[in-house]
Amino acid sequence: MKIRVAVLGAGFGGLELATTLSEAVGDKVEVTLIDKSDSFVFGYSKLDVMFARTTLDAVRLPYRAIAKPGVRFLRETITAIDPDKRTVSTDSGLYEADVLVVALGADYDLDATPGLAEGGGEFYSVAGAQRLSEVLPRFSRGRALIGVCGAPFKCPPAPSETALLLHDYLSTRGVRGDCEISFVLPLGSPVPPSPDTSRALEAAFVERDIRFVPGRRVSSLDPTRGVAVLDDGSEMTYDIFLGVPKHRAPDVVIESGMTEDGYIPVDSKTLETRFPGVYAVGDVATVGAPKAGVFAEGAARVVAASLIASIRGGEQPASYDGRGICFIEFGAGRIGRVEVDFLSGPKPTGSFGAPSEALAADKLHFGVSRRARWFDR
Numbered sequence: 001m002k003i004r005v006a007v008l009g010a011g012f013g014g015l016e017l018a019t020t021l022s023e024a025v026g027d028k029v030e031v032t033l034i035d036k037s038d039s040f041v042f043g044y045s046k047l048d049v050m051f052a053r054t055t056l057d058a059v060r061l062p063y064r065a066i067a068k069p070g071v072r073f074l075r076e077t078i079t080a081i082d083p084d085k086r087t088v089s090t091d092s093g094l095y096e097a098d099v100l101v102v103a104l105g106a107d108y109d110l111d112a113t114p115g116l117a118e119g120g121g122e123f124y125s126v127a128g129a130q131r132l133s134e135v136l137p138r139f140s141r142g143r144a145l146i147g148v149c150g151a152p153f154k155c156p157p158a159p160s161e162t163a164l165l166l167h168d169y170l171s172t173r174g175v176r177g178d179c180e181i182s183f184v185l186p187l188g189s190p191v192p193p194s195p196d197t198s199r200a201l202e203a204a205f206v207e208r209d210i211r212f213v214p215g216r217r218v219s220s221l222d223p224t225r226g227v228a229v230l231d232d233g234s235e236m237t238y239d240i241f242l243g244v245p246k247h248r249a250p251d252v253v254i255e256s257g258m259t260e261d262g263y264i265p266v267d268s269k270t271l272e273t274r275f276p277g278v279y280a281v282g283d284v285a286t287v288g289a290p291k292a293g294v295f296a297e298g299a300a301r302v303v304a305a306s307l308i309a310s311i312r313g314g315e316q317p318a319s320y321d322g323r324g325i326c327f328i329e330f331g332a333g334r335i336g337r338v339e340v341d342f343l344s345g346p347k348p349t350g351s352f353g354a355p356s357e358a359l360a361a362d363k364l365h366f367g368v369s370r371r372a373r374w375f376d377r
């Protein structure tokens with residue numbers, strides 16, 4: 001009998017899990033990989049789309065390309081999850097599984113920030129980044145505000161990258177001198193586990209005359225006045241708002257009864273939930289590491305290794321370590337790197353690799369290697 005593994009969500013976590021299982025035990029598993037989308041887009045590609053460095057068509061990776069032994073991809077919307085029975089309902093059917101892995105990511109809660117839906121652009125969804133790519137060419141004078149509306153949020157360095165890339169974008173168009181850039185972040189520094197990375201980013205903001213407001217979040221917008229209200233009641237005016245919405249687990253996950261404090265609690269060593277045979281990886285889980293693709297991928301590898309060991313009868317893998325490498329765009333084609341470790345020591349640590357063109361090549365390799373493994377392209 002083949003083990004039936006239902007992987008809910010084909011993002012960083014789900015794709016890595018399905019691929020690893022297929023490579024190692026493709027003849028012994030039946031992996032059902034379910035996603036409502038027709039394609040995967042790397043998070044960082046949204047910045048490239050927003051700043052017109054590429055097109056959406058060029059960065060979209062269609063799921064129909066997935067052809068892996070032991071894996072079937074279903075483009076369906078998950079409507080209910082029963083973690084006790086390990087069943088999943090979709091808009092097309094009901095699936096039973098021996099092992100359920102929830103990898104549904106985090107959704108955006110635009111309504112949590114009054115005024116955001118009407119008056120501000122968010123750039124964290126593909127549609128939002130695409131919309132801003134159409135608005136930005138008309139912004140040639142005035143105040144740009146990059147504002148984060150709540151924490152935790154995906155890829156903590158991404159809003160800092162946005163500020164630096166916006167500087168480049170406006171400079172290239174010859175209008176930087178007529179524009180102000182401000183950046184509001186609820187964290188105390190751009191990358192808290194790595195003071196060196198934070199210092200380098202803050203120095204880059206100063207060099208480029210970007211006003212950085214740490215330790216504050218945008219709590220509402222008044223689009224008619226062009227005003228963002230921060231959580232201390234202070235106000236900042238804007239002509240264009242580039243927002244990171246508040247995040248939350250997808251409704252279907254909340255309705256399944258698996259969440260606590262908004263996300264699914266897991267054993268940080270094994271990614272097991274309190275439901276036998278049910279795991280959660282990536283942004284949907286609370287594991288003690290940030291919400292980023294590299295951590296979703298690392299968690300998926302631990303779950304895959306554990307399932308492979310059970311199938312083959314080998315030793316269980318080492319615990320999840322919460323380590324990951326993030327590349328950070330500093331602009332002008334230079335990319336820095338932060339290597340963070342969230343779980344192996346008493347507190348998170350991070351080491352900084354200064355921005356360079358060589359690291360830009362490493363980031364390119366990061367994307368190309370995943371595309372090749374996950375999509376055979």
Ligand SMILES: Cc1cc2nc3c(=O)[nH]c(=O)nc-3n(C[C@H](O)[C@H](O)[C@H](O)COP(=O)(O)OP(=O)(O)OC[C@H]3O[C@@H](n4cnc5c(N)ncnc54)[C@H](O)[C@@H]3O)c2cc1C
Nearest residue numbers: 009011012013036043078104105155282283292293294296
């Ligand atoms: C601007 C930006 C830049 C980023 N840069 C980086 C970076 O440089 N490095 C990095 O590591 N991370 C980066 N990230 C973060 C990264 O994209 C996410 O953390 C990562 O995708 C999380 O992986 P995941 O598998 O948990 O969820 P996701 O990749 O979000 O996948 C979840 C999947 O579930 C599907 N889904 C949700 N609900 C349903 C449903 N009801 N039915 C069916 N399917 C459903 C979704 O369609 C989605 O495909 C960035 C994010 C953004 C927004």
